[in-house]
Every structure is written in C-alpha cells, then in structure tokens.
Amino acid sequence: MNVFSVGDREFADRVSFNRYLTENYSVSHNSNLHIIAGITEHPWSKLIDILENSGYEVIEEHGEILKMRRDYGLNGRIEFYLSFDEELQVILFYTNMRKTEEIENTIEVFLNDTPGVHYLYISPRVMQSIREDIAEEEPATQITHFSAKRVSHSGVSARIRPDHSRTIEYHGNDGLETMREMEENYGVLPRLMEFRVPDLSKFKINKEGIFTFQSGDLDYLLEQIETCIKQVLKIKRAYNDADFKMVRTSDQLEVPTAEPASITLKNHLQYHEVDNFKSNMKDNGYVLLDTFAEEGSLYLSSKVIDQEKKNTFRIKANEDEIRVFPQGEKDIGSFFRFYEFVQDTLDEDASLEVHA
The missing domain is CATH 3.30.310 (TATA-Binding Protein)
Incomplete structure (x- = not known):
C-alpha cells in the first residue's frame, strides 16, 4: 500500500496543504487519514538530517511539503507527507497507512526516542476541554469510544473508591454521557476520544497527538488540531524560559x-x-x-x-x-x-x- 497521491502540486505551507486535503481527500478512496503532530527545537535543515540519518528518505518535493518513506523490519514500509512550521517548530506527518503497523513502527518510535523531538502531548484537561467545547458547539455530538485513566493518589475528585488508580475503556454511542459519569464517580480523565458529529465529521484524538479522520468534513478536525497546537505552544513558552x-x-x-x-x-x-x-x-x-x-x-x-x-x-x-x-x-x-x-x-x- 502506498500513501495517497497529490499529483505534481506544490504547496507554500501546511495551510495550503490542509486546504487541498479538505477539498480533495476521500476516506472511501484512500482509507482513514492519520495526522501525527510533533514538536521540536531543531531547525528545518537539522530535522531533515536527523530523519535521513534515521533511515527516512525524501522521495518527492511538493514545495514546502515533502513526501518521505522509510523501510523497517523485513518487508515493512511507510510513506507520508511532512509539514514543518519553522516559526512554531511544529511537525505534522500525514499518512493513510495503518496506525497499529506502519505508524507505530516508524513515526511513533521517531517521536518517542529522538532527542530534541516529541509528540504533541495533549494533557487530560486539554482533552476534557476540547470535548466540552465540541459538545457545546454541536449538541448532537456523540463519543463512540474513549479511554480514560486515574493515577494513584490523584487529586481529582471521585465518589467511588478514590484511593484506587484505574483505566477505563468504553465503546458505545452514549460515550459522552458515560465519560462524564465516569469522571464524576471514578475520577478518570480522557486519554483517547472518538467523536461522531452528525452531518459534520467523525474523527479520533489521542494524547500522543495522533488525529484520525474517518469521515465527513476534514476541516473540522483540522480546527481541533490547531487548538491543540496552541495549547502545547503555551507549555513550550514556559520551557523556553528555562535556561542553563x-x-x-x-x-x-x-x-x-x-x-x-x-x-x-x-x-x-x-x-x-x-x-x-x-x-x-x-x-x-x-x-x-x-x-x-x-x-x-x-x-x-x-x-x-x-x-x-x-x-x-x-x-x-x-x-x-x-x-x-x-x-x-x-x-x-x-x-x-x-x-x-x-x-x-x-x-x-x-x-x-x-x-x-
């Protein structure tokens, strides 16, 4: 399986690339679109050097968007498009290849293990805020799958056995109501959520900055990605104030x-x-x-x-x-x-x- 094609088009930045995808990407033809977000402190040239030294290869240039691939294992290969915002130092990988196979064995490893790079970590409270904002804007919103967790000695209030850590995974069309009930009763906070917004979009978000578009309006998911980027950049500013x-x-x-x-x-x-x-x-x-x-x-x-x-x-x-x-x-x-x-x-x- 190869990554989806954009022909011979060129793009000035991720905004123009996102606009093209919004107008042209079809899940029925290409399967789910995964957008994996990361953050770095490296400039563009250094980031490309690191990727190439890690076995990644540029196979096409589309203006400011690169098409890359990497072989892994005996017969594995991933292809993706790479966007980099040099001002914000935000990386976006776009691919329709499998999350639990190609992505897990390449991009996730790169973001986890590479010095000076990390995935776009979305904290539990930011996840919670995104959920409530979407539910307020679109009252018919359903959450069909979620994973939520409570840590040991948590300060989050819980009505039932508050001294216990726990992880809860749930599938069902009433996930929004169930998650709120689980938060109140068991003090868990979200780590993954799958949204179904009727007549608009279906997508998934997890705490490692992986956004999966499943159907509907891609632009709606892209808006949520930009919201997450803004939240993470606040943390990055606090880190940048530290010095040695x-x-x-x-x-x-x-x-x-x-x-x-x-x-x-x-x-x-x-x-x-x-x-x-x-x-x-x-x-x-x-x-x-x-x-x-x-x-x-x-x-x-x-x-x-x-x-x-x-x-x-x-x-x-x-x-x-x-x-x-x-x-x-x-x-x-x-x-x-x-x-x-x-x-x-x-x-x-x-x-x-x-x-x-």
Missing part, C-alpha cells in the same frame, strides 16, 4: 547558572510518596543520581538521566512544585516527556507557569 549557561565571574572562573521550568502541583507531593515517585521514574526510563530527600517541609533534589531522550537535567521539588533545571543542552522532547510523566503518575492537574 556558564557565567564568567573572573578571568579564570566560570560558574553555572540555571533558570528552571516550574511544574506546579495541585495535588501536593508528600514525603511518604517520594519512594513511589522515584520507583515510577526508574520504571519509565529515568536514572536518578545524587538523590536527597528531607522530611518535614518536603525537599527533594536529584540529577536525572533520561535514557530514552539521552538527556540530563536536575529536579528540585517541594510539596507544591517540581523545578526542572536544564543541564547543558536543553531538550524540549525530554522536558515534554517528564511533564507528561508527572501528569500521568503524580498529578493530572500539574501545570506550568506560562508567561504571556
């Missing part, structure tokens, strides 16, 4: 100075939870060095090695916040991975201080 540099204090001496990114915890971190927090970090591919924890007014400090992104940073935490100090070269992918880790294991409502 060497400051010269004399002719012979330089000292390191760092400005951290601060993750605010709504569900306060308690001393008895520190061991579990450290254990979860190790289970998620982090190595902790020079760790120190003090009871009373909680204080936790540790150097952290992110084995997946091959990056190092330092954390300093108290009950109310975790400060992330870059060490050497900053890595936005590593930061987004850690921010998601905090929301996924410690506090779904953890947030960053975002400057306007």
Whole structure:
C-alpha cells in the first residue's frame, strides 16, 4: 500500500496543504487519514538530517511539503507527507497507512526516542476541554469510544473508591454521557476520544497527538488540531524560559547558572510518596543520581538521566512544585516527556507557569 497521491502540486505551507486535503481527500478512496503532530527545537535543515540519518528518505518535493518513506523490519514500509512550521517548530506527518503497523513502527518510535523531538502531548484537561467545547458547539455530538485513566493518589475528585488508580475503556454511542459519569464517580480523565458529529465529521484524538479522520468534513478536525497546537505552544513558552549557561565571574572562573521550568502541583507531593515517585521514574526510563530527600517541609533534589531522550537535567521539588533545571543542552522532547510523566503518575492537574 502506498500513501495517497497529490499529483505534481506544490504547496507554500501546511495551510495550503490542509486546504487541498479538505477539498480533495476521500476516506472511501484512500482509507482513514492519520495526522501525527510533533514538536521540536531543531531547525528545518537539522530535522531533515536527523530523519535521513534515521533511515527516512525524501522521495518527492511538493514545495514546502515533502513526501518521505522509510523501510523497517523485513518487508515493512511507510510513506507520508511532512509539514514543518519553522516559526512554531511544529511537525505534522500525514499518512493513510495503518496506525497499529506502519505508524507505530516508524513515526511513533521517531517521536518517542529522538532527542530534541516529541509528540504533541495533549494533557487530560486539554482533552476534557476540547470535548466540552465540541459538545457545546454541536449538541448532537456523540463519543463512540474513549479511554480514560486515574493515577494513584490523584487529586481529582471521585465518589467511588478514590484511593484506587484505574483505566477505563468504553465503546458505545452514549460515550459522552458515560465519560462524564465516569469522571464524576471514578475520577478518570480522557486519554483517547472518538467523536461522531452528525452531518459534520467523525474523527479520533489521542494524547500522543495522533488525529484520525474517518469521515465527513476534514476541516473540522483540522480546527481541533490547531487548538491543540496552541495549547502545547503555551507549555513550550514556559520551557523556553528555562535556561542553563556558564557565567564568567573572573578571568579564570566560570560558574553555572540555571533558570528552571516550574511544574506546579495541585495535588501536593508528600514525603511518604517520594519512594513511589522515584520507583515510577526508574520504571519509565529515568536514572536518578545524587538523590536527597528531607522530611518535614518536603525537599527533594536529584540529577536525572533520561535514557530514552539521552538527556540530563536536575529536579528540585517541594510539596507544591517540581523545578526542572536544564543541564547543558536543553531538550524540549525530554522536558515534554517528564511533564507528561508527572501528569500521568503524580498529578493530572500539574501545570506550568506560562508567561504571556
């Protein structure tokens, strides 16, 4: 199977490419369209170098849109179109190949493992906000499939057994009402949602920034993607405020100075939870060095090695916040991975201080 064709057309940017797809893409002829969103700190030329060094090949140029492919395994191959917004540093991969086969074995691996790159992480509260906005605009909206989760020691209110973590997956035309009921009773928040908006569009969104168009008006889904990009860029701005540099204090001496990114915890971190927090970090591919924890007014400090992104940073935490100090070269992918880790294991409502 090959990716859908756009002929010999050229496109000035993702806006013109999206316009073409809105007017011409047919699910009945090409199957579901997957748009996988990512974010990076690399310029365009460096990103292409990284892709090519990872086995990806440019096979066609359509102005600012590239058609690429990559072979994997014994006989596997993916093809996709790549868009890059150099100002926002947002990457979009477009393909109608299979999510659980070609995408999972290539693009998802690239976004997960590559330093300086990450998928467009959509937090549970942003997912929840998107759901309610769509339901308010289109009251006939149905959610036909969802996955929702509650973390251990969650601060999200729950009426039934609030001390338990849980994951719930549901299929049914009453998914919108059921999800709201599950949130109220079991304190879960969405990680994946499939929408059916009658006479308008059918699509799926998950927390890893994968948007699947199934039928109807593609432009409606593209609007939701732009909404998610805007939310993620707020986090990126907060991360960009963090810095690490060497400051010269004399002719012979330089000292390191760092400005951290601060993750605010709504569900306060308690001393008895520190061991579990450290254990979860190790289970998620982090190595902790020079760790120190003090009871009373909680204080936790540790150097952290992110084995997946091959990056190092330092954390300093108290009950109310975790400060992330870059060490050497900053890595936005590593930061987004850690921010998601905090929301996924410690506090779904953890947030960053975002400057306007």
